[in-house]
Amino acid sequence: MSGDPSNVPVLVAGAGPVGMTTALALHARGVETAILEAEPADRDRSGSRAIYVHGSTLRTLERLHSGLGTNLVDEGLVWPTRRTLYRGKEVFNRTYDSPGGSGDIPHFTSVPQVVTEQYMLEALADIGVDIHWETEVSSVASSPDGVHVETADGREWETDYLVGADGGGSTVRKEIGSNFEGDQSENAFIIADIEDEGIDDDHPDLERLFHYDAPEADGRNVLLVPFTGGWRLDIQCIEGDDPEELSSTERMREFVRDIMGEEYADSLQWVSTYHFLQVMADSFVDEDRRVLLAGEAAHLLAPFGARGMNSGIADADEAASAIAVALNARTEAVARDEVELFAARREKAAEYNLDAAGQALEYLQGKDPVTILRKEAAAELADYFEVAGEWLDDAPYGPHGAPPIVSTGNY
Incomplete structure (x- = not known):
């Protein structure tokens, strides 16, 4: 990236999957950007973490950078069988002849998050987007004209827009005065x-x-x-x-x-x-409409239904779209409207995903006597009615629907 690295149109805080997707999405829309990451380049990425990548997410990544989605498909697995047992007894078993569907992008792929991140890093290197490692955001000050960012290494940065994708403990979220609201799972x-x-x-x-x-x-x-x-x-x-x-x-x-x-x-x-948190920020944008939150900086979800990273990548793509329009807007009002529309859409999506993951969490925690009786009855009936076994198989993951918004992705 050429020019003064401390003065780019858009900065992204965080080099996780959501932050890297944001940078890829901005570049795909012709917007120059750079990433500020608190950890070093050789950071520890142990654990498989977000392994389930939805087909809609794969298509988004492929659209943003040719080959990224299909590389993840090549690296991942598509398991053909769903099986459920209840207290040692099989209650559901279904194997699909074509579990991934047809075409280059399957319904999902199962791949460790570290692999997803490595391909994103390679894509960013290909297009020349800088990641400033060991550059932790320490303060954020927004105004109607832009954002002033200070990092822990003493540097100061000026940018038109900032995307906070710096995780559940997000400094960016705290700096703009947005607060997490919600609760956590009873069970560990x-x-x-x-x-x-x-x-x-x-x-x-x-x-x-x-x-x-x-x-x-x-x-x-x-x-x-x-x-x-x-x-x-x-x-x-x-x-x-x-x-x-x-x-x-x-x-x-x-x-x-x-x-x-x-x-x-x-x-x-x-x-x-x-203990899984079920929380979302009370606002996904600052009062000047210059700072946008995405991914775990904006919401933390129980993992049932694999909504976390997938919804974060949808946040990233829509944040980039809003910023690209706002940067080219000829009036401040239009620029603000684009950012507000991003917030309205992604807050609605987060509410839906929180509710869906919450339904699954409540079901799994098993406190409700009616739910307990339904599980027991379904297990008894599964030998005679496949729909009973399929309900037991589906319920731990929450509803299958998508948020009630028009989107290129499902989450």
């Missing part, structure tokens, strides 16, 4: 990566498995999902659990052995525990 969850170098599209057991009250996990809910290089194992803690004790290496090896088999007992690669 343990998430682990299990290495399997032999896994590929031809693996004989390539399936997404959900097990209610799994005996192998002492009655806890278990989710097992394949991705390139291994398996994601999610275990839902129950009342009285100590997540730290259960996530110890010794205890997790026992879980892996009991759930997946002795051959995987020594394949544990990464483990973490979470």
